[in-house]
Every structure is written in C-alpha cells, then in structure tokens.
Amino acid sequence: MNPGRLFAALLLGGSMLTAQPQPERLRLDDLIVEAQQRNLEVLAAQNRYEAARQRPRQESSLPAPLFSPAYSSNGNPWPFVGVGTWQTSYVGAMVSQEFPFPGKRKLRGEIAVKEAQAEFQEYERIRLNVISRLKRAYYQLHYAYAALEVLTRNRELLRQLRRSSEVFFFSGQAAQQAQLALLEARILRMEQEKRSREAEINSVLNRAPDSPLAPPADLEPPKLPLTLDELFASARQNAPLLRREQNMLERAKLAVSLARRDYYPDYTISAGYFNMGRMPDMYQLRIDFKLPAFFWRKQRSAVTEQVCSLSEARHNYEAADRELRFHLQNEYLRVETSSRLMKMYADTVLPQAHQALESYVAAYEAGAADFVAVQMTLMAAVESELGYHEEQLNLYSALIRLEEITGLSLAN
Secondary structure (H helix, E strand, O other): OOHHHHHHHHHOOOHHHHHOOOOOOEOHHHHHHHHHHHOHHHHHHHHHHHHHHOHHHHHOOOOOOEEEEEEEOOOOOOOOOOEOOEOOOEEEEEEEEEEOOOOHHHHHHHHHHHHHHHHHHHHHHHHHHHHHHHHHHHHHHHHHHHHHHHHHHHHHHHHHHHHHOOOOOHHHHHHHHHHHHHHHHHHHHHHHHHHHHHHHHHHHOOOOOOOOOOOEOOOOOOOOOOOHHHHHHHHHHHOHHHHHHHHHHHHHHHHHHHHHHOOOOOEEEEEEEEEOOOOOOEEEEEEEEOOOOOOOOOHHHHHHHHHHHHHHHHHHHHHHHHHHHHHHHHHHHHHHHHHHHHHHHHHHHHHHHHHHHHHHHHHHHOOOOOHHHHHHHHHHHHHHHHHHHHHHHHHHHHHHHHHHHHOOOOOO
16 A cells, blocks of 8 residues: 555544534534433422422411311310300400511521522522533543544554555564454444443433433534633633532521520410300400520520531531632643644654654554564554544543532533
8 A cells, every 4th residue: 555545544534424424413502402301400499499388378377277176065065065154155256377486487488598599509509510420421522432533543554554565574463463453342342432422421411221312413522611710710600619618608697596486485365255145245455475484405505506507507618619719720730731732743743753653654564664663653653543532532521520619511
C-alpha cells in the first residue's frame, strides 16, 4: 500500500461513514426533558414537595372545635328525668374552641412554609443530580463511541500494514498478533462500556434496560462562560444545597420564637345552651387557660432545645458554604486543566503523532524501518487520540458537576 494512501486512511477513516446518510442521533435535551417527566426519584421528590406545601395552612389553622352534648337528671339516670321540676336537671350542649396565644399560629405557619421551601430545594437537588447522572452517562456513551471508532479504525490499519508486507519474520508476526489482540481486547471493553452506559441512561429514564438508543450527537469542545468569582456569586443564589440550609436556618430562628411564646398561655372559650323545661333556659360562657405552671421543666427546656437547633442549623449552613466553595474551585480547576490539555492534544500531540506515524509507515514500506517501530508509533497515535477524547470527557464531567452544584446550564 502507498504510504500516502495509508496515512490518509488513518486521518480520514471515518469519512466514508460521514458521507453516508447519518442515522438519527441521540439528543441530550430530549433525554433531559424525558428524565424530568419519567424518572422515579424526581417524581417522588416532587410528591414530597407537594405534600409539604399543604402543611402551612394546616399549621396556621385553629384546632378543631369541640361539641359536647350533655344532660343532667335527678332521681333517675335517664335523660329528661326532673327537667322542668328540678333546677339541676337540664338537656343541652356546649361548643368549645381552643385559641393559641396570639402569634403562635402565624409562627407555626411560617415554620411550615420554610420546611416546604427546604423541601423544594431538596427536590431541585435531586432533579439536578438525576440530570447530572444522565449527562455523565451520555458523555461517557459518546466517549465509548469515539473510542470504538479510534480502536476499530486503527485495528484495520494494523491489518492493512500486515497485508502490505511481502516478507514476515517470526518476531514481527508475533508482535503483530500481540498488538491486534490488545486492540481486540480494548474494543471488547469499550463495547461493554457502551452497553453499560446505554443501560444506565435507560434506567434514569425509567425505560427497560435493553431499550435501543441511537448514537449520541457530535460534540464540540465547550467553554466555561463564567469566572470563578461569578460562579461563587451565582451558587450562593441558586445552589439547592446552600438554599436548603438557609431555609432550615430561617426555620430554626422561627422555632426559637415559637418556643419562647409557649411561656404564654393558650385559652379555650366555651359556650353552652341548656333546656330547663318549664323553667327559664340556661346559658353558659366559660374561658379556660392553660397555665405554663411547670415552665422550668418544659418551656425552658424547649427554648434551650431550639436554641441548640438554631446553632446546629447555622453551623450546617456555614459548612455547606465552605464545601460549596471547595467543590466549585476544584471543578473549575479541572475544567481549566482539561481545556488546556485538549488544546495541547489538538495543537501539538495529535499532529506530531500523525506525522511520526506517516514517517514510520513510509520508512517501513521502503524497508528502512522494522514493524515493531511502526506498531509502537501506531499505538502512540491511538493513545493520543484516546487521550484527547478522555480529556474531553473529563472536561464535560467537571462542567456537569458545576451545573449540579450551581443550578446553571454550562455544558450544553
């Protein structure tokens, strides 16, 4: 085979495929929409949030009133005995309504609101986590397809090199067989990886594990549009984990206020009507107070408990803020590193690897180089191409993690 034709095959091995009508591609945006509609974790978190939204009205409502029918008789336990004859005989009913001390119902409702807001942030965290897992599996699937294309193309080139030589020495034949076996093993591993990622995507989408998936769409190297300081500022406003801890901190402050209001008594108003027969009807109005008589054991301990819970919530918020900053900076550095490595691969490593392979192939077919040198150069080119795709996967993985943390869209 002519060296120029062989090298052109190396660089343009996939051109015949691209010239053919392209099959339908797997679109990430469509998968995200489906995951938000069908994923069981997202649906369960959504239901928990909807349930939490119903609690504020319950907590801020009055307790259920009491209706108490009653009678009193003289000389006999049966009803109406003595009614109209004895002043202590009557038939009637009372209605009682308990009223918490002013401000308590409002505080309970506000606490429930903060809990519902925290539940919404938990729903957002789960939703972003599911989308993150889906994107990670999608980009890993894309890497598997790219790696399979590289490995399969270079396996065919190695076979062409083998057929192009007229005289084989035993050592050269053994080396060829070893490298072909190595490529076959890596292809098998990539096939298994591809099937695993397809099954993972189907699992996230609540589909059958063996549901067919089209190949993923082509990717372009993404660029991070924000600085690290801008990411920090956005995360403090949008990060579900941090906002949840902030809601829990605000809830703890309200709980302290509610515990302090428990020093003040609740009261119950009761009103009744009693029929006295021939005697004048009797009416009754009564107010009962719940006295916090054991405040040094109950209310004081309750306040101390809520103050400790407030301190815990404040520490949790500060810890979440520090952890958020660490993860943001770590993933941002990963993005920068992978971007630089991808540029290095594209500008230097890959062109040099292809140039070296072209030279060795030409020298091999001219009889000036042995097959071992050619196959080592070929494998170096393979590793360079795979290294580029690996760094692209690392870049997307870091961007996905930043998206999950901040709630922003960065990798699309």
